[in-house]
Amino acid sequence: MILCLLLIILRRFMDKRFNTLKIGILGGGQLGRMLLQKAVDFSLKIRILDPDPEAPCQHLAEEFIVGDFSDYNTVYKFGKECDLLTIEIEHVNVEALEKLEKEGVLVYPQPNVIRIVQDKGEQKLFFKKHGIPTADFSITKDKNEISQIPEMLPAMQKLRKGGYDGKGVFRISSTADIENSFDAPSVIEKLIPFEKEISVIVARKINGETLCFPPVEMDFNTEANLVEFLYSPAELDKKTETKAYEIASRLANTLSIVGILAVEMFLTPEKELLVNEIAPRPHNSGHHTIEANMTSQYEQLLRAILDLPLGKTDVTCNAVMINLLGEKNYEGRAVYQSFEEAMKMEGVYIHLYGKKNTRPYRKMGHVTVTGKNKEDAKRKALTIKNILKVTAE
Amino acid sequence: MILCLLLIILRRFMDKRFNTLKIGILGGGQLGRMLLQKAVDFSLKIRILDPDPEAPCQHLAEEFIVGDFSDYNTVYKFGKECDLLTIEIEHVNVEALEKLEKEGVLVYPQPNVIRIVQDKGEQKLFFKKHGIPTADFSITKDKNEISQIPEMLPAMQKLRKGGYDGKGVFRISSTADIENSFDAPSVIEKLIPFEKEISVIVARKINGETLCFPPVEMDFNTEANLVEFLYSPAELDKKTETKAYEIASRLANTLSIVGILAVEMFLTPEKELLVNEIAPRPHNSGHHTIEANMTSQYEQLLRAILDLPLGKTDVTCNAVMINLLGEKNYEGRAVYQSFEEAMKMEGVYIHLYGKKNTRPYRKMGHVTVTGKNKEDAKRKALTIKNILKVTAE
Numbered sequence: 001m002i003l004c005l006l007l008i009i010l011r012r013f014m015d016k017r018f019n020t021l022k023i024g025i026l027g028g029g030q031l032g033r034m035l036l037q038k039a040v041d042f043s044l045k046i047r048i049l050d051p052d053p054e055a056p057c058q059h060l061a062e063e064f065i066v067g068d069f070s071d072y073n074t075v076y077k078f079g080k081e082c083d084l085l086t087i088e089i090e091h092v093n094v095e096a097l098e099k100l101e102k103e104g105v106l107v108y109p110q111p112n113v114i115r116i117v118q119d120k121g122e123q124k125l126f127f128k129k130h131g132i133p134t135a136d137f138s139i140t141k142d143k144n145e146i147s148q149i150p151e152m153l154p155a156m157q158k159l160r161k162g163g164y165d166g167k168g169v170f171r172i173s174s175t176a177d178i179e180n181s182f183d184a185p186s187v188i189e190k191l192i193p194f195e196k197e198i199s200v201i202v203a204r205k206i207n208g209e210t211l212c213f214p215p216v217e218m219d220f221n222t223e224a225n226l227v228e229f230l231y232s233p234a235e236l237d238k239k240t241e242t243k244a245y246e247i248a249s250r251l252a253n254t255l256s257i258v259g260i261l262a263v264e265m266f267l268t269p270e271k272e273l274l275v276n277e278i279a280p281r282p283h284n285s286g287h288h289t290i291e292a293n294m295t296s297q298y299e300q301l302l303r304a305i306l307d308l309p310l311g312k313t314d315v316t317c318n319a320v321m322i323n324l325l326g327e328k329n330y331e332g333r334a335v336y337q338s339f340e341e342a343m344k345m346e347g348v349y350i351h352l353y354g355k356k357n358t359r360p361y362r363k364m365g366h367v368t369v370t371g372k373n374k375e376d377a378k379r380k381a382l383t384i385k386n387i388l389k390v391t392a393e
Numbered sequence: 394m395i396l397c398l399l400l401i402i403l404r405r406f407m408d409k410r411f412n413t414l415k416i417g418i419l420g421g422g423q424l425g426r427m428l429l430q431k432a433v434d435f436s437l438k439i440r441i442l443d444p445d446p447e448a449p450c451q452h453l454a455e456e457f458i459v460g461d462f463s464d465y466n467t468v469y470k471f472g473k474e475c476d477l478l479t480i481e482i483e484h485v486n487v488e489a490l491e492k493l494e495k496e497g498v499l500v501y502p503q504p505n506v507i508r509i510v511q512d513k514g515e516q517k518l519f520f521k522k523h524g525i526p527t528a529d530f531s532i533t534k535d536k537n538e539i540s541q542i543p544e545m546l547p548a549m550q551k552l553r554k555g556g557y558d559g560k561g562v563f564r565i566s567s568t569a570d571i572e573n574s575f576d577a578p579s580v581i582e583k584l585i586p587f588e589k590e591i592s593v594i595v596a597r598k599i600n601g602e603t604l605c606f607p608p609v610e611m612d613f614n615t616e617a618n619l620v621e622f623l624y625s626p627a628e629l630d631k632k633t634e635t636k637a638y639e640i641a642s643r644l645a646n647t648l649s650i651v652g653i654l655a656v657e658m659f660l661t662p663e664k665e666l667l668v669n670e671i672a673p674r675p676h677n678s679g680h681h682t683i684e685a686n687m688t689s690q691y692e693q694l695l696r697a698i699l700d701l702p703l704g705k706t707d708v709t710c711n712a713v714m715i716n717l718l719g720e721k722n723y724e725g726r727a728v729y730q731s732f733e734e735a736m737k738m739e740g741v742y743i744h745l746y747g748k749k750n751t752r753p754y755r756k757m758g759h760v761t762v763t764g765k766n767k768e769d770a771k772r773k774a775l776t777i778k779n780i781l782k783v784t785a786e
Contacts, residue, residue, distance in 0.1 A: 018732075019729075019745065036433075037430055037433050037434075040429075040430050040453065041430075041742075041743060041744045041745060043745035043746070043758075059453075059454065059455045060433065060452075060453060061452065062452045303736070308732075308733055309736045309737040311736070312739050312740070316709075316710075317709075336412075339411075339701075340702060343696070343704070346705050347705070349434075350435070351434045352412065352434060352435060352436035353436070354436040365436075
């Protein structure tokens, strides 16, 4: 009852004043950058915390504070100056966020959600506990324990903590590979044959309202273990699509997350959907929403955490998203090859992340290609992929 | 020949290095703000000069310099630190820009274009000289001279210099109104009956290539003398549309402008198009291009001045744009009424300009409403207009 009243007061307060709230974002990478770009339209006051003084968010926020978001004191001090905190990376100090939450700072997504997602072991245990379909797995402390579960092979080894952007993942095809695996706490996930990998981003507000973005399909670059092409919308039968929405919404509700949650799923040949990983923040699989959906994932995150109405997520056109990765043999000051040629093409939207230096497979930007139909967009995306390269001086 | 060679070298240089150029923008208002928002995608280094330390561009540029863009020394000093200069307001010091241009700084639009546009008398004389259709006019020094041309009445008086956002304009219906008119150098323009007012934004590159945005239709609030509703695309017969493109392109070519030029035109009952005013910068009549055209006017300006290929300008959906003006009787810290209600509506894109204080008719933001068709968009825009209000605390 009192909670209800408080919520009503809070909502009234936020209706008129959401744009006077001091908002803090932990992380100043490309996801934060695109979030800031959108936040301009709502005239929000945003502070960024990132250890890199040249991070992509530099110069774009009201305040850019150089500091380690995994350090308790740094996060606590940063958060005490904010009314509302969110993240663009999950490797942040959760203890500080928990303390801030107790002291009345709004932390969305909530610290307990971030805690689960930070640890791939906890993630998998959470899926299991709540009946969320996922591939079989074991949790191991070290290399030695992997040898004791040969029945799990072939498998993907995923470090429980700290993996990011394709790092911290190792394929163990047979026992012979174990000696080269990570000797650290891991999830050993049975390799499952799958038809495609899809992703659904779901937004959830404090009142429990959820809304999903239409599913997208992802094509991986196995060498870099990063998404190479992403197709929107995914080609799925109606039943599978409904199941995907159901799983994503159930996850969001079970976590009680306020914000957005990206849910990556495998579609097996038997048309089963198995959750691979979740991320409680803007996600690589949602970049295309800037040009190809009625509301972007960045705007949706702002709407969700500011308790504003969620925006319609309908697809407005076919799109293919390509990550612009640093070329393999180049390191140093980035140079964009054939940028002009790429810009000549119709429906090509280039987003550079403002990173001065490139290195192999570093995410330097992305390109969303829209088209009259899927084939048209795919054909153009392939051309872009072949000509637009990030090399070094 | 040498010029050609230089152009080729410059283009090669800019292909790889356009994002290392130091770009300066004179003016830090909402037009600059939306330009910066887009410039993020191209990772451009941008400096802003504006006299208001709380201007809309504050916190969004690599450097924000507080200074008077109409002052010779301030502009010269600012420009000397730049490789390329552009404007988001035309009331800037042209002498400094001319000197900078001579000293090798790229100034787009060129100072001679800005000089013509700054003075509404020069604008009209330019139209006349080059056979650009425009309403009859006289140029007057003071009130007294207006009395000597009763045959021009009813007329609009426009101050030759300094008018902006609906200011500096006065309607002289009969000789009785002359005593209340501005006693300053003016253009006295014969009032012409017109069916509608339209606008075409044209981009032009250094190689002479031009590309127009589809025409839009404007509905004025006569009290504030500001656009109240803007419809995209305009409903015009093919012949008139072609004529509008022809006039806009001819103007751009005659001026040899590099950048974008907004061309406002009256459509008379005889289907004649008469140029009202031009602006060599992003324009209020192009805000909707962010959501409703393949390329926005802001991106097109960047493409034009960076000598990148111009983007397709096709309309992607029907749109209505509404300026969000400060309510008549409110002054002080801005409060947005029914913001949440407006955000509940589908296809409603709100852009706030980050101005702390409101005053009557101040441009505080704009809203672009997209719809299945024109009627749908119009209906929603009317609702927005009736509920979304900017008042003060």
